[in-house]
Amino acid sequence: MILVFTAFALWIAMWWLNVQLANGPAAHLPAVKIAIPAIFGLTLIVMWELIVKGLDVPLVILPAPTHIATTFEANLSILWADFNQTFVKGALSGYVIGCIAAFLTAIIADKYDFLRRGLLPVGNFMAALPIVGTAPILVMWYGFNWQSKAAVVVVMVFFPVLVNTVAGLRDTSGMQRDLMRTYGASYWQTLFKLRLPAAMPFVFNGLKISTTLALIGAIVAEFFGSPTLGMGFRISTSVGQLALDMVWAEIVVAALAGSAFYGVMAWIEGRITFWHPSHRR
């Protein structure tokens, strides 16, 4: 019981520290801006550890963080193979194919106004639908291996990227387009020099939304059949064996992969759309 009280005492102390930091004179420093969420996160993990140990929570309900870390370390090769199968082969290849396809479709739809007016409402509608549900169909078509997972990811990321790119391509003012016309610029010159760069903030918005969707799609598709490999496969079998430490280890992998994927896209966005007001310092 003493451990549980320690946990709550720690929480109060750390919260007080954070309030002091956030309202103190140093709040605008970059180090403090990183320190505050870091303290919050660490406090949560330490509290989790203390409460699980203090209340003797059984392993099948919630393993302690140290326990998860041990499992993670002991199963590195399995986790790496799962990561490779689900993320690199399934999610990433599907993401690349889907985004390129959506991007090209958007450029075609933008060129023909009739197509844009027809495709955009349909795309908006599709983006709101539970497309994850196509997973069983695509697994049936493309087999159990990673190709079917990539296909699910392609379908899932296609519409958000399409809708955002089409919206971005229209984000130039009439004045800017008229200026290009007075320069005698052709359609393609206008597209590459004015409209595509102007569309980039929207495109990256779609790409960032799609990073999470890609991982979800790849993992969900594995519930409908997979080789004896992959994060979705490992999660569903480990839950069946009540090996929750393994499930949590996979969750850590998914969280790291998802955050890194998002971070990479955000970093590329920062390099490409450095001119945009939201990136100015």
Added chain:
Amino acid sequence: MKQTFVPVLTVIAAIAAIWYIACVPMNIREVLTTAERAGAVVYPETAVERRDAGAIGMVFANTGELGASWSVERARLPAPHQVVVEMWDSTFGEELFGRRGIVRSGTLSNRGLFYHAGITLSATLLGFAIGAGLGVILAVGIVHSKAMDMSVMPWAIVSQTIPIIAIAPMIIVVLYSIGVQGILPKAIISAYLSFFPVVVGMVKGLRSPDHMQLDLLRTYNASKSQSFWMLRLPSSVPYLFTSMKIAMAASLVGAIVGELPTGAVRGLGARMLAGSYYGQTVQIWSALFMAALVAAGMVGLIGWLERRTLRRMGVQS
């Protein structure tokens, strides 16, 4: 209206046309097998040869047998009208007049789609209510406490990069082991997915009044709670509705996904899983369409509420 109506209709017609055409090569193997059993001469002649042959080549070699492509019973790709017929049968046909339908037994049939859609929808709505409620509370906290803004917001963003499905089976097992089952585990997954859009939209909305408006309230000597109730909350309403539409769609995905890993027997996700196990493609497609209709209906309902509310508030929308 006409500006969008005709193009949208054209695009939908094109999709349907592509769908019908795609049915032919997708189903050619089943069609040829059936035709061969019925005594027709097909090319290539044996099933073993057909297994290795290309689908497109077989289509052109057997143009006489293709009429059956749109009525294969266990098609790899059922034709649109097959899905529509299945949807009619498993909704009005089954629910109203089926063996366990409302006419004979007084309750909805547990084989009907309305029944399964209702199961999923109840989890969706409960999850949405929990998620949106928590989201609004968290947003109010974030706007009013600088410490909370700086410590919670980054983790809320990180939490969205964790694919929820990774947690779904575990949440259900954990809740089951402490005696909670049924609708609540699915609703918790829905809530997790729907809370983030609401937090982000609501924070943005609560911060949308500009300095001029806040200064005006200060000259009126308004208290912090007065400026919250009379300025910040009303001006966040348009943002709230926009993010609620996203949250509702996410919530439905959460409920469907929550039904998958547990081997649930009720709900749209369970129908898809069962259809996948037994190769009943038409069943998967009809469940998928039902999910789409439910999503469109709920998003449409929020849009209708949004228009009504904004009009009564006097906001131009």
